[in-house]
Amino acid sequence: xxxxxxxxxxxxxxxxxxxxxxxxxxxGVITGIGDDAAVTAMTQGMQLLTSTDMLLEDVHFRRSWHxxxxxxxxSLAVSLSDIAAMGxxxxxxxxxxxxxxxLPLDFIxxxxxGFLALAAEQGVALIGGDTCTSRAGLVVxxxxxxxxxxxxxxxxxxxxxxDDIWVTGRLGDAALGLKxxxxxxxxxxxxxxxxxxxxxxxxxxxTEGKDYLLSRLLDPTPRVSTGLALAESGLVSSMIDISDGxxxxxxxxxxxxxxxxxxxxxxxxxxxAFRLCxxxxxxxxxxxxxAGGEDYELCFTAPPxxxxxxxxxxxxxxxxxxxxxxxxxxPGVAVVRADGTPCTLQIKGFNHFK
Amino acid sequence: xxxxxxxxxxxxxxxxxxxxxxxxxxxGVITGIGDDAAVTAMTQGMQLLTSTDMLLEDVHFRRSWHxxxxxxxxSLAVSLSDIAAMGxxxxxxxxxxxxxxxLPLDFIxxxxxGFLALAAEQGVALIGGDTCTSRAGLVVxxxxxxxxxxxxxxxxxxxxxxDDIWVTGRLGDAALGLKxxxxxxxxxxxxxxxxxxxxxxxxxxxTEGKDYLLSRLLDPTPRVSTGLALAESGLVSSMIDISDGxxxxxxxxxxxxxxxxxxxxxxxxxxxAFRLCxxxxxxxxxxxxxAGGEDYELCFTAPPxxxxxxxxxxxxxxxxxxxxxxxxxxPGVAVVRADGTPCTLQIKGFNHFK
Numbered sequence: 001x002x003x004x005x006x007x008x009x010x011x012x013x014x015x016x017x018x019x020x021x022x023x024x025x026x027x028g029v030i031t032g033i034g035d036d037a038a039v040t041a042m043t044q045g046m047q048l049l050t051s052t053d054m055l056l057e058d059v060h061f062r063r064s065w066h067x068x069x070x071x072x073x074x075s076l077a078v079s080l081s082d083i084a085a086m087g088x089x090x091x092x093x094x095x096x097x098x099x100x101x102x103l104p105l106d107f108i109x110x111x112x113x114g115f116l117a118l119a120a121e122q123g124v125a126l127i128g129g130d131t132c133t134s135r136a137g138l139v140v141x142x143x144x145x146x147x148x149x150x151x152x153x154x155x156x157x158x159x160x161x162x163d164d165i166w167v168t169g170r171l172g173d174a175a176l177g178l179k180x181x182x183x184x185x186x187x188x189x190x191x192x193x194x195x196x197x198x199x200x201x202x203x204x205x206x207t208e209g210k211d212y213l214l215s216r217l218l219d220p221t222p223r224v225s226t227g228l229a230l231a232e233s234g235l236v237s238s239m240i241d242i243s244d245g246x247x248x249x250x251x252x253x254x255x256x257x258x259x260x261x262x263x264x265x266x267x268x269x270x271x272x273a274f275r276l277c278x279x280x281x282x283x284x285x286x287x288x289x290x291a292g293g294e295d296y297e298l299c300f301t302a303p304p305x306x307x308x309x310x311x312x313x314x315x316x317x318x319x320x321x322x323x324x325x326x327x328x329x330x331p332g333v334a335v336v337r338a339d340g341t342p343c344t345l346q347i348k349g350f351n352h353f354k
Numbered sequence: 355x356x357x358x359x360x361x362x363x364x365x366x367x368x369x370x371x372x373x374x375x376x377x378x379x380x381x382g383v384i385t386g387i388g389d390d391a392a393v394t395a396m397t398q399g400m401q402l403l404t405s406t407d408m409l410l411e412d413v414h415f416r417r418s419w420h421x422x423x424x425x426x427x428x429s430l431a432v433s434l435s436d437i438a439a440m441g442x443x444x445x446x447x448x449x450x451x452x453x454x455x456x457l458p459l460d461f462i463x464x465x466x467x468g469f470l471a472l473a474a475e476q477g478v479a480l481i482g483g484d485t486c487t488s489r490a491g492l493v494v495x496x497x498x499x500x501x502x503x504x505x506x507x508x509x510x511x512x513x514x515x516x517d518d519i520w521v522t523g524r525l526g527d528a529a530l531g532l533k534x535x536x537x538x539x540x541x542x543x544x545x546x547x548x549x550x551x552x553x554x555x556x557x558x559x560x561t562e563g564k565d566y567l568l569s570r571l572l573d574p575t576p577r578v579s580t581g582l583a584l585a586e587s588g589l590v591s592s593m594i595d596i597s598d599g600x601x602x603x604x605x606x607x608x609x610x611x612x613x614x615x616x617x618x619x620x621x622x623x624x625x626x627a628f629r630l631c632x633x634x635x636x637x638x639x640x641x642x643x644x645a646g647g648e649d650y651e652l653c654f655t656a657p658p659x660x661x662x663x664x665x666x667x668x669x670x671x672x673x674x675x676x677x678x679x680x681x682x683x684x685p686g687v688a689v690v691r692a693d694g695t696p697c698t699l700q701i702k703g704f705n706h707f708k
Binding site for chain 2: 054096
């Protein structure tokens, strides 16, 4: 039995040694964990891409429903998704943990195992971080570094009028998973549960569909290989990851590209589990699909003449892509039904502090 | 009057825009705040150095005694100190903030002003970060990136027997400042005050000495230019920054270099304020000087024949350096008086979780 071991038995340096012992050597890492700073060597001619994310207990996750292994994976996945959205190659990560004194050591072991498993899958090396005590819940902060040739990096700012708007995978699954836990993606998990009445309406047959939706929330798949394939193809004009819902995130592309767009809500790719669960609740269905957070799919734009090549290009990465709308020259993002009638929804993406 | 403005009036994206508006363009920054990841260009032939630190309210600082401007400076300074310790050139920073909903906007404005002021002084560009709500206190996470030619980077692992052990600046001031606030550097600030009786023994004449000691705690000076000068001189065999006290931090050099050492406690450079305050309390004096945390000075080793050149080398950076001991071939770090008698102290450096 190891369940009652505490971090305090190890101490700060014991914990760092324990994590470092699980990290192997990796390409480009000159000095990893254990000095004042990590030293890495970039590939010649490439530019550096960096992004950072914080995950706080009772804001981004609850220990009651997020198992430590998948929390470790997700902590890295959300940052990997940012690198994927730039079409870059992820290389190195820093992991900081502020840990409540009473957290079982097994929790950190499982968290680390999850983090390092996804890192290995994606060819990312853990090269450093910080550990300290927390007086109020677990805090995770991850910084990811990647690289790419200057001409291949994809930004939010390149969308052109008449481009297609594309998305990878399926939308709304993570938000529906959160709803099934009794929360709303327009509110942080730390809020009091408000969605339980609606969640009760999600009558799934058996647990398979529910497990699938929860796995999309708890263990999202960063679309690294797809993002990279699209960047290398030269077919794409702009890209972003969908962390706050398609409507909000395509809105960032539109704003930074100086364009607008029209999204056809009936074209959004939805999973069988999503349709089964939300199909009879039209308002929930549209809200989750258009504005549900945390899918970590990619949204990108490309000239319409590239349509077939794009489908071909992403086939290798095993992810489906779906055209869901058209970039327009006038600002603003409209949402329409398949028959062209406007869709009038009161949609809010997630916004911290609001 | 702006004191009652709250972050919630701005929202997440308003806050990001507000911070981004204060950041200018900078060398090597291709894409700064506002995309999924920042894009930067390294100097050809240089390696990348990265380090990250978290600062938590009521663990690393208290809002009751750390004003936001100096907290912003210190949040960057502790990471800059890591880059300084590698002898590298700091370039870019990421700043993540988890903010309690009731925090006045002025606090974040002043914090940002302090952070960006030190960034400008050190030629560092803020290129990205993350913001979210916190349900328990302000959380700050900073990642710093620097660069240096491979042959110039200084590590903890290069110390050789018979090398001198050097330190920059003055030791113990920050720990004594913390003591004067009623805390002990061997305990996190979040603990109940225990040192007030001893702090009361620190009878300083007037406030000048006290203000100086507190400023060393609240607004430490990262020794970037000194670290860089030493790295470029080729005179130094190993280096580390003193964040946990000289004894603990030279201990890391000793361990990673496979050596030991002897430190002469009577040679430690102490400020006038430190001597005045702690001079009549020998136990406190020795504890603070040898094991007081958060000085963010540098400790380095160098062959004894380089002694004069080292003093000359750092003169330009305006910081004094002092030889405080000798590297030994046998493991273990001994502390002696000027007459060679062993100094027997019960010393503990700071260790999270213990």
